[in-house]
Amino acid sequence: MSIKRRDFIKITGLSTLGLVAIPASELLAEIAKTETSKSGKKLAMAIDLRKCSKEEGCTDCIDACHKVHNVPNFVLPDGKPNRKDEIKWIWKEHFGHAFNDNQHEFLSEKIQHIEAVVLCNHCENPPCVSVCPTKATWKRDEDGIVMMDWHRCIGCRYCIAACPYGSRSFNWRDPREVLEEQNTDFPTRMKGVVEKCTFCNERLSRGLQPACVEACKANAIVFGDIHDPKSDIRKLLSNNFTILRKPGLGTNPAIYYIV
Amino acid sequence: MIEKAFYGDKKYWSWLFFLGAVILIAFLFYMRQFNRGLTVTGLGRDVSWGFYIAQFTFLVGVAASAVMVVLPYYLHNYKMFGKITILGEFLAIPSVLMCMLFIFVDMGQPFRILNVFLHPSPNSPMFWDTVALGGYLCLNILIGFVTLGAERKLTAPPKWIKPFIIISIPWAISIHTVTAFLYSGLVARPFWMTAVLAPRFLASAFSAGPALLILLCLLLRKISSFDVGKEPIQKLAVIAIYAMCLNVFLILMEIFTTFYGGMEDHMSHFKYLFVGLDGNTFFVPWMWTSSILAIVTLILLIPPAGRKNEKILALGCITLFISIWIDKGMGMIVAGFVPNPFHVVARYVPTLNELAIALGVYAIGALIVTLLYKIVLSVRASIP
Structure with a gap:
């Protein structure tokens, strides 16, 4: 038949x-x-911009992070940085750009000249996580880190559209082509996936501090469990005035800034 | 029935070969993108969606607009649309396929596309959009071929198809609503975060879609003996222009709220589109072209005397189509990203590679619509 x-x-x-x-x-x-049970731990970071801005032109935290995480540095044929394909996990941004809702004409000159260190905010309500169609990015229950799975990411870039902080980078091209020296303890990425800061989860699991915290010679970055009342970060927050980036959006960022 | 697409005259075959050649060239460009990555496009870290996603958004509308012939014909028993309904359904099929292809070519890791189904994420509007588009494609293939098959046998369509037809009506609305939700739920992008986005998408879809269908019907009359008749085209013209009025009205609503309220976060995107921002005026001529064409369309097609003249009607449909294509495609998508979250104006211009791939996707759409319409025409010609 x-x-x-x-x-x-x-x-x-x-x-x-x-x-x-x-x-x-x-x-x-x-x-x-x-929703799964909350363990109560929430990792957060406080960045003291007073200390940070004293070291003008310092890029220690950025260099340390990008080196340990195999973040490529693309340059154009004329030697200028390639802004279009750029990948960055942590970088410096003018105060008025990073805190554009705090920006005004008569802001003191000192503040206006601040270059604020910015990175993934590890939001409590991360919009990038809700929009991901494959759960390639998710919030870790045990400590609130917003994680990334580069093997599952399909490269749709919906998370980039959803992030209000411009914290996510896409591999527009093969990053391995320009990586001069590789850290073999950390994976390199392939083209076509999104990446970002993960609070150095790989270092935390070995009992180390995030690379940026360790690299800062001014001790301007303090990292810890914000739900622990005895932690250094909590002490810092209770003794200083701190601001958040775009607090009105309801994302509840975990990066606090002392200005 | 499908075999009917394999018999045609010289003109038919040359057209198919032409489209095939365009697709082949575009495929070479796609291979270049596939090998080098999306760096070959004009996209970058600030404007991360562009020409591809713009075409996707626009074409979801064209796909959804089939409901504008399906609804009157099946729900209101409007017999006049008897000949045109199948054309609407068979226009929806290539439109949805083009939507899917535009998503595919935009993906960084296209071979991982099945991850969307392996790890279903009901929180993500993109997951629902995939479900909605896939379902809509299946519905239109099923309904189109079953009703056409019945017509060939000179019988009424089987009773079991009716529920599918009824479901396809709200389903068409859903594909465009969910597509609007992709954008309108993002706190990061004030330009898109408006409740009027989904209604705007539907209004623009229900005018651009029927306008395209009118143009296709007029073209069919010219190049073949197939004529849907004057009256259904007039009815479609009324639908297209009413929807266009609604679309313009909704855009004006958006502009009122934005500029009377005066929130800089919202206004800056409109300023970028219409007057330029921080010296970047790339979009200004495009948006004014779109706006002027919209006004021309209203002037041409609102007076019944205008649209009753088929030459004016055709012109009006072309101006309408281009106006919405600019505004709802590139204007809508790129302005969402400019200025970026740091309030910095980024520059985005699609590259030749990007445009070539997009042209290839459109050629695939044209190829499928040609084959499907050929089947319809042959079936109709064989009916005594």
Whole structure:
């Protein structure tokens, strides 16, 4: 008996429906899953811009981070930095750009000249996590770090559109082409995926501080569990006036700034 | 039925070969992008979605607009649309396919696309958009071929298809609503964060889609013996211009709220589009072209005397289509990213490579619509 084309199409159609049923069941399980318990730990960072700005032109934290994480440095043929394809996990931004809702004409000159260190805010309500269609980025329950899986990311860049802080970078081209010296303890990325700061989760698991914290000779960056009342970061926050980037958006960032 | 696409005259085959050649060249450009990465496009860390996603957004609208012929015909039993309904459904199929292709060519890791299904994420509007578009594609293929098959046998369509037709109506609305939700739920992008985005998308879709369908019907009449008749085209013209009025109205609503309220975060994007921001005026001529064409369309097509003249109607449909293509495509997407979260104005101009790939996707759409319309025309011609 030969199968008619029409029957073949019907069988193929039905089989496809069957395939759809599998992820559908997983989806239902996902909806049923309620929020997991909160361990209570929340990692955060306080950056003292008073101390930081004393070291004018210092890029120690940036260099340390980008070196340990194999972040490429693309340059144009004429030697200028390639802004279009740029990848950065931590960098300096004019105060007026980083804190544009605090910007005004008569801001003291000292503040206006501040170059603020910016990085992923590890938000409590991260918009990048909600929009990711593959759960390639997620918030870790145990400490609130917003993580990234470069092996799952499909490179749709929805998270970049959703991030209000411009903290995410996309590998527009192969980063391995320009990496001169590699840190073999940390993976390199391939083209076509998004990356960002992960609070050095790989160092934390070895009991180390994040690379930027360690590299700062002015001790301007303090890192710790903000839910622990005895932590250094909590002491710092209770004794100083701190500001957040775009607090009105409801993302609740974990990077605090002392100005 | 499908075999009917394999018989045609010389003109038909030359057109197919021409499209094939365009697709082949575009494929070479895609291979270049695939090997080197998306760096071959004009996109960058500030404007990270551009021409591809703009075409995607616009074409979801064209796909959804099939409902403007399906609804009157099946729900209101408007017999006049008998000949045109299948053309609407068969325009939706290539439109959805082009949407999917534009997403595919925009992806950094296209071979991981199945991750969307392996790790379903109901929190992400993109997940729902994939479901909505896939479902809509299946519905239109099913409904189109079943009703056409019945027509060929000179019988009424089977009863079981009716529920699918009914479902396809709200489904069409849903694809464009969910597409609007992709953008309108982002706190990071004030330009998109407006409740009027989904209604605007629907209004512009229901005018640009029927306008394209009118142009296709007029073209079919010219190059073949197939004529849908004068009246259905007039009815479609009324639908297109009413929807266009609604679209312009909604844009004005947006502009009122933005500029009377005066929030700089919202205004800066409009300023970038219409007068330029920090010296960057790349978009200004495009947006004014779009606005002037919108006004020309209203002048040409609102007076019944105007749109009853098919030459004026065709011109009006072209101006309407281009106006919405600029405004809802590139204008909508790029302005969302400029100025960026640091309030810095970034520059984005699509590259030749990017445009070539986009042209290839459009050629695939044109190829599919040609094949499908050929089937319809052959089936209709064989009916005594």
